[in-house]
Amino acid sequence: MTEHKNYINVADDFSDDPFGRYIDDGDFNATIFRTKHLIPKLNSLEDNEKLTVDFTGVSTGLGSSFVEEAFGGLVREGFSKEFLFEKLVYIFPLKFYEVQAKKFIAIESDRLNKV
Amino acid sequence: MDSYISLISPALTVVGWSIAYRLAKVNSTRTESKSLLDGCGLIIEKLAEEGSSFFLKGSSSLTEKKAYESLVHNKIALLHNKFEYLDKRGIKLSLNYISELHISLTYSVPQHGSAELKSEKCVNDIFKCSSSTILVLQMKFHEKYPPIDSFLSLKHYLK
Numbered sequence: 001m002t003e004h005k006n007y008i009n010v011a012d013d014f015s016d017d018p019f020g021r022y023i024d025d026g027d028f029n030a031t032i033f034r035t036k037h038l039i040p041k042l043n044s045l046e047d048n049e050k051l052t053v054d055f056t057g058v059s060t061g062l063g064s065s066f067v068e069e070a071f072g073g074l075v076r077e078g079f080s081k082e083f084l085f086e087k088l089v090y091i092f093p094l095k096f097y098e099v100q101a102k103k104f105i106a107i108e109s110d111r112l113n114k115v
Numbered sequence: 116m117d118s119y120i121s122l123i124s125p126a127l128t129v130v131g132w133s134i135a136y137r138l139a140k141v142n143s144t145r146t147e148s149k150s151l152l153d154g155c156g157l158i159i160e161k162l163a164e165e166g167s168s169f170f171l172k173g174s175s176s177l178t179e180k181k182a183y184e185s186l187v188h189n190k191i192a193l194l195h196n197k198f199e200y201l202d203k204r205g206i207k208l209s210l211n212y213i214s215e216l217h218i219s220l221t222y223s224v225p226q227h228g229s230a231e232l233k234s235e236k237c238v239n240d241i242f243k244c245s246s247s248t249i250l251v252l253q254m255k256f257h258e259k260y261p262p263i264d265s266f267l268s269l270k271h272y273l274k
Contacts, residue, residue: 026177060181094192099210
């Protein structure tokens, strides 16, 4: 396992076969990824730092449920859309996943702002 | 004056050939783009079929769910490549369409088999999304290559 301060290599640090949202969906679900990897790294960022999340080693692809729970879930955990848009740098094997992650963050932010 | 008149014929020949060359080039690119577009349509239709069969099946194991997601990912990757080729040929489609299609196919996979999941709604979303993506592809193709109804409509291709 490689540990870099502002970098998560999902395949090496978490799993090359992540799946699902919750614990029932297996050991490598989005909730665990968010709570054990994304949140600690985001919390430890300095003002001028960004967090790179690299999914290139994930050969089996990602479900949109995983993307929603991992990134949209960050908004539910209290991170603002502006903060996440500024701090997160995505490396996905296919570009549309980035569009999707940003969309889920924006949707969740809008939903919570309306409540 | 005579020397100018003698130049008209070769000049018209050059113009004629350049128009014919340009139209042939447009036609071959159009054929390539149409073939790519038809390929995209087939992949999308196949994805919609696979997706609806998956969601209409009563339940599935974790392995089956992962296998389905992986299958969707591979086909979407192929579609993504074809979209990039279409983009290079001037038919530009937002990545949002692929994202929406992917969402309709995979958003509810972990809940598959649970009582709260409405399979018919998932299937409906898949077909709605796949149909609209195919429709947009065809619209973009017609914008880029409008039908030639008259001699004047050739102007679009000679720009």
